[in-house]
Amino acid sequence: MFALDSRLQQDTVLIGDFPLCRLLLMNDANYPWFILVPxxxxxxEIFQLDTADQALLWNETSELAATLKDTFAADKMNVATLGNMVAQLHMHVIVRRRADAAWPAPVWGKHSAIPYSDEQIAAITAKLRGVLADDFTFAEVAK
Incomplete structure (x- = not known):
């Protein structure tokens, strides 16, 4: 049975589910920073997924990155799997703007996280409604 790593659970807000991945929002208002977790x-590691799941992970990642780039007017999309702090496979999909707090450096450890307000989370969820694929299911809390 799938269980989300406790650190991811603590540091993120649940948005919903693609067919393979859970979509989380990093609770840091410095950046629109999303995480996909198969x-x-x-x-x-990605290579531990079967071939079909590997393809689905890349498809969901690409779909999300393209959607976020347009929705949040990104100058650059940062997409990465690191797993140095959290071993569970997860894909970071981060909207970067030239005016953001860390540009052009990586976002990790640059600034203290600023938690989102409930209103900000609702606004982000509303932006994603209607632009994510029909196979995406929003979490009850994200409605």
């Missing part, structure tokens, strides 16, 4: 047990 709902598979004990997977820490």
């Amino acid at each position: 709902r598979r047990e004990e997977v820490s």
Whole structure:
């Protein structure tokens, strides 16, 4: 059974689910920073997914990145899997703007996180409604 790593659970807000991945919003208002987590047990590397899930992960990542680029007027999209702090496989999809707090450096460890307000989370969810694919299911809390 899939279980979300406790650190991801603590640091993020649940947005919903693609067919493979859970979509989370990093609770840091410095950046529109999203995380995709394949709902598979004990997977820490992309190559541990079967071929179909690998393709689905890349498709969901690409779809999300393209949607976020347009929706949040990104200058650049940062997409990465690192897993140095959290072993569970997760894909960072971060909207970067030349005017953001860390540009052009990486976002990790640059600034203290500024938690989103409930109103900001609702606004982000509203922006994503209607632009994410029909196969995306919003979480109850994200409605």
